[in-house]
Structures are given as C-alpha cells and as structure tokens.
Amino acid sequence: MKKLSLLAVSALAIAISAIMIQFQNGNPSVETITFFPLNDAVKFKSASTSLSLFQDKKNNQHQVDWRVHSSLDREAYLRQDMGLLFVNGVLQKKFAKWEQDTADLSQEERISYRESARYDAISFHYAELHGDGNRITSAQRMSDDMIYVIDSPFSPLQSFTIAKSNQEKEWKKVLDQSVRNRLELSLKHAENTFRFKVSDYLSIPLDTIRRYEDQPFTGFTKQETANILGKLWEGLYKYYYLGIKKSDGTTIDPIGSTMPLILIAKDKSHLLVVTQTSTRESIILKQRL
Template identity: 35%
Template sequence: MNKWLFFLCLILFLSLSISYILENNATPAITYFPDDEKSTFTKAESNLGLFLPKGNDSYEIVWTSDSESDKEMYLRQDASLLFDNGRLRGVRSTWTQDTKQIHIEEKLLSEDSSFFQVITFHHGEIHYPEDQIKSIHQMSSDHLYVIDSPSTSLDAFKTPEDKFEEEWENLLDRTTKQQLLYHWDQLFTHFSIDSESYLSVPLTSLVKYNSSPLPSMSQEQTDKVIGQLWEGVYKNYIIPAVNTENSQLQSYVPIVLFDKDNNHLLVLYELNGKKHKLIQHYSI
C-alpha cells in the first residue's frame, strides 16, 4: 500500500512540475546576447492591408508579420505592436523552438478614418557548444491610411496617389502627431525630463536604425543598444500588454529618449493608466 501511495505521489509531483514549467515558459523573455555574425534573417517584414468591409460602419484590417532565419535556431521569437492614430490597438508575441520561420496573422475590426502603424521585433537565439549563446535581431514596420467617411467610399493607401489622398494623409498625420505630442508632454512633465538633453524617437520609428547608426555610434554599437532596448521593452511593456484584454488595453506609442552624451536611454510610456520610465545604461 505504501508503495502504491509513493508512486501516486510521484506521478502527481511530476505532473505538477511539468505543468509549472510549461506555464512559466509560455512567454519566455527576449534576451539579448552578442550578435552572431554567422547568422542572419533572410526575411523580416510586417504588413497591413484592408480586408473586405464588414458593413456600412466597419471594416477589417489584416495585420501580418513574417520572418525567416537562414538556419533553424534554438529559439525564434517575434513581437508585433499595432497602433491606431497613435493608440495601442493590439500586441502579438510568438515564440518557437528549433525553427527558422514565424508567421503572425490577425484581423481586427475597426471603424472611422485611421492611420495604422505596426512595428515588429524579430529575434533569434543560437546555442553553440560550451554554453556559448549568440543572437540576431531585426525590426520591420508598415503603415496604412484608411479613409472611412460618410461622404466618400472606403479607401486605403500607404502612399497617396492624388490630392484627395494627400489631404487625408496630412489630416491623419497631424491628428496623430498632436495626440502623441500632448501625451508625451505629460510624461516629460511627470518624470521631470529635460527633452533638450535627449534625441526623441517614437517606438514606431526605431526601424530606421536597422541600417543607420545612432549619433556618435557605430552600427555595431547601435545594434547592441537596440537589442538591449527591446529586451527591456518586451519584459516591461509587451508582456503586460499581452496579458491585458484588448477591451481594457490603454496605451500610446512609447517615446524612446537617447541621451545626447551617449550614457543611457529612457523609454517613457503609459500602460492602463500607469506611467512608466525605463532606463538602460549603455555598455558599449
């Protein structure tokens, strides 16, 4: 009897242990490791498109992200954020082991004219013998203007092709910018930040640093800073956002502040009513 009781307890313990491991690895952290010069992404892209209208007052946005590395990796992760007129609309995070491809696809119902922006961080972790770990990363982005006005037919474009679309582009850009500047100004005031001491870059604009270095830095140094930046953003912004129901998700495009003395960077954002400041000291 004691023998059977022992085996039952052992099985229960193993079941609980496996359940615990699976639960706590459901969203593994993105961790920056030294760049792997032997590996690269053969594909890294995000895309926004207009799906068929769902009625007179709504339409669907198709949001996709695709990435492929040149070889299978121990861990592949993609995290994608969608903003609507500067407001966070959705977050998707996917990870897979022993693969080189990741595909994310979502359809979101929306209404009214909007300026949509998406930015995705593609990450790969490579394990070598003797516990040597390296990584690769790349960003991709896309945008889409949607015109949903009672006086015109539904229209969507990425680059305006006529004066009508140019006017809508200017209107949506201006509306989004004004909303974000007001929001960021509140964060600067709350944390007593002197904006003149920093280079301010919206999170949605970071993609330009894939191939353009930060001021007074090499591209290699920039890649390290950006990789470590996303490590912090993933842990402190993306994971909490993923764990929030879309109906309760409240946030705007975070603002990244690069110290002009090249000592550190800050990330300011508000998530679900709470203001946050992340700080990352450079080790370049």
C-alpha cells in the same frame, strides 16, 4: 546585462528594486526575449510586416489584415517574433510567437475599427542560437508597415500608404497631426511629471526605429546601435508587452497606451522609453548605455 527599470514619482529606489526582483523571480514559464551577443554569421533571409484593408465591412467596421513573417538562414534553438500594432498612435493589438528548433515563423491577425485611422505596425524578429561550449548568441531584425484607411460616409472605403490624390493628402495631414499631438502630449506630461528636459534627448517614435538598422544613433557605432536595439526590445517585451508596472505597483495591460517614444540622452549615458497608459499615467523605462 543591463535592464530597463521603472521610475516612479515617489519612492524611486523602492520602485526600482521591486521591478528588478519581479523579473529576477518571475514565473519561468512565461516566454521572454533575452539579448545575447549578436552572431554576425547568422542572417535573416526575409522578415516582413504587412497591413492590408479588406474591402467589405463587418458590423459597420472596416477590417485590416495584419501579417508578420520571418525566415532565418538556419534552424535556431529558439525563434521569436513580437508585433505591435498602433492605431492613431495608440496600441490596439499585440502578438508574440515562439518556437524551438525552427527557422520560420508566421502570424496573422484581423483588426476591426470604426473610423478613419493611421495604422503603424512594427515587429521584432529574434533568434537564440546555441553553439559549442554552451556559447549562446543571437540574431535580430525589425520590419514594419503602415497604411492610412479612409472610412467616411462621404467617400468610398479606401486605403493608401503614399498619398497621391488631394483627398489622400488631406487625410494624411489630419491623421499625422492627430498622432503627433497625442505623442507630444504624452511626452509633455512625462516631462512635467518626472522633471527631465526633452531638449537633452534625441526623440524617436517607435514606428521609425527600424531606420536605425541601417544608420547608427548619433554618436554611436553601428555595432553599438545594434546592441542598444537588442536590449531595447528585450526591455520592451518584459516591461511593456507583458504588462506595464504602474507607480502604485499594479500591472496594467499596454493595450490603449500611447506609442512609446525612445529618448536617447545626448550625453550617451542612457535612454528613456516614454509612454502613457490607457488610464493616462505617464510611465518611463530607463536603460543605461
């Protein structure tokens, strides 16, 4: 199975070997997502991610309700849901849930924040199925949601998804530009650090990845794209959600890191996942295609 590996600025071979050993000999009690061949006969009946603003503040902070739900069309040996919530392009919250011998999963969190913000939430819904002859297959689906929250002393607390009024359009423009600037700086810093050319890749922010459930990546079939997505989320869980391994060998919580950018090589050989930690260190994960 192809894995994501960490590229360090120096001692590249040692860094790759170290991270592979880490996950081959890791603590087996830590639940993970493992990609198995997709089972086309198994479907998710529903999968949803939702964000909604509470109208009352608490401790001078607004609050957003974050809910994730998924339902498979049958019980699975293992059901897992993983959710990531970004505020203004930075990972603010994360959660994951897993249960055996069930079809349905639900999770809910409340997030507090003190200023106007763009919220982007994306979830990966996964099922591991055991069949006859020890055959293991999987099913997967993504869901997402986003809202803008206007939290200003000059206007009432409000939220929207689609900007309608002039005020909403102005706030959308400001908040979108803020996220764009943050991700562009993250990408530029990684390009300068690791000496690759962004022009050689198709760049996809993680908050837009769900569209590729319905359309394939350029140059790939729909089935190939589904397999790439499954392995991508396996790697994101192991090397991002559970902790980011830095170039010095230490592991840092991903909270405070920038939204991952998925870079797919135009020669179809590999993809990169680019992020910047809360301590402003550029990190690249690589997956062979």
